[in-house]
Amino acid sequence: MIGDRDTGIVIKPNLVVPSKPEQGATTHTAIITALIEYLQENGFRNITVAEGSWVGSETEDAFRLNGYYRIRDRYGVKLVDTKKDRFRKLTYDGLTMEVSETMLSAGFLINLPVLKGHCQTLMTCCLKNMKGCLSDRSKRDFHRWGLMHPIAALNMLVKPSLHIIDSISGDLDFEEGGNPVETDRMLMGTDPVLLDTYGASLMGFSPEDIEYIPMAAEYGRGSMDIENAVITELNKPEAGNIRATGAVSRLAAHTDPDMACSACYASLIHALKRLDENGETGKLRGRKVACGQGWRGKKMEIGTGACCSGSEHSVKGCPPSAADILAMLEKL
Ligand code: SF4
Known part of the structure; x- marks a missing residue:
């Protein structure tokens, strides 16, 4: 439940680099517009879209390339580049990081990650997508700290209420895209550990291969028990034209x-x-x-x-x- 109609809803896509979703790195823009339309049709007006690209890329370039300024103007939503946001210093399990004030002050945070490969962590989905909530300085710290432990810790500090996964054409290996594989699939849930465990199985990994998943489970952020999870399929896959990259x-x-x-x-x-x-x-x-x-x-x-x-x-x-x-x- 989102709460009353004035609740501040923040939508956090994946815009790690300025690239089109067809390349397998970024959230399909149609998902964001459909979500905004659904929320507005149901009376929710206080909507913000917020994201920060990785160190070395400008979020505004990704906003421009993917039509986010047009979305802002058409729907009257707020658009925040978290690189330029105010930050709050927070500590979990000995790791101190600078987290976007916009993300922390959300009344209802919706995470829109892309299920795709990653050259260091093997896979990225719900848990790792939260890295876009950090200052560039903290993003650099995460790499010095080995990524896995800080990703798990970050997810104890920023907790989206809902995760809608774009698994339409995620990249096979790299979070910046380039080797997309068409899967035509979307997943939704409230437990990021469970969703990442399921996502790992879809990519041929065990959850233990993605070290931050068991770490987040150990912290109590969610469950890895997909055997006993309730998974509801809304539709069946359809035969399509396979395009090999x-x-x-x-x-x-x-x-x-x-x-x-x-x-x-x-x-x-x-x-x-x-x-x-x-x-x-x-x-x-x-x-x-x-x-x-x-x-x-x-x-x-x-x-x-x-x-x-x-x-x-x-x-x-x-x-x-x-x-x-x-x-x-x-x-x-
Ligand atoms: S219908 Fe056949 S091809 Fe399609 S997903 Fe099921 S098993 Fe695979």
Whole structure:
């Protein structure tokens, strides 16, 4: 529940760099406009969009490129570059950081992260997206402190009430984008640890691989128990046109898609990426992994998801998670 109609609602997207969402780094602008329209239709008028890009990029360039100034003017919302905000010094577990006053004073904070890869932490989603609430000085401190522990600590100081994850076309490896993988998926929830645990499984990681997830769970920020989580699917994936990017095409050589849904194919690509990192793609020895609705009712050697249940080596799920596909591939 948001509270009364005057509640100050702050929306925190991911604008880590000035780049278009199609590159796999930034929150799709349509999600923000749809959210603003929904809130305004329900009488909420005190809305702010706030974000700070990473050190070395200007948030205003990202605002300009993605049409945020037009959004501000069209909907009458406030727009805050947190790099230029006032900051409050806060300490958790021995780490002192400068946190944006706009974020801290929100009556209801909505986090809009992108589920994507990260070259240092492997994955970024709800928990890591909060780094945009910091001053540039504190962002630099986080890297000196090794990122993992401070990310967990930050999430004990800034606690969004709602997380809406953009997993439409997140990058495979880098938070700044460039290798997007179409998944056409969005997730929503209130527990960032649970959502990040689920996001990790979708990318072929265990939550322990992303060190700040168990640290945040240990602090009591949320639960890693996705086995017992209540996950409600609002719709089923649909078969789409698979577009392989440069980085993805090498992995795509191990696949045989036929009317594959984006989420299903992305899980397979993420699993192949992990297999490749472990130096185990040789297991496939020229064999391809089937994926997609065109394989329904057919026999094949290796396949993923409910549509490929006729395969000798198969994975359940519709779509299956990358973690489950990886486990199957590792056993070949
Ligand atoms: S199992 Fe089939 S229907 Fe389900 S997501 Fe995969 S391709 Fe789509």
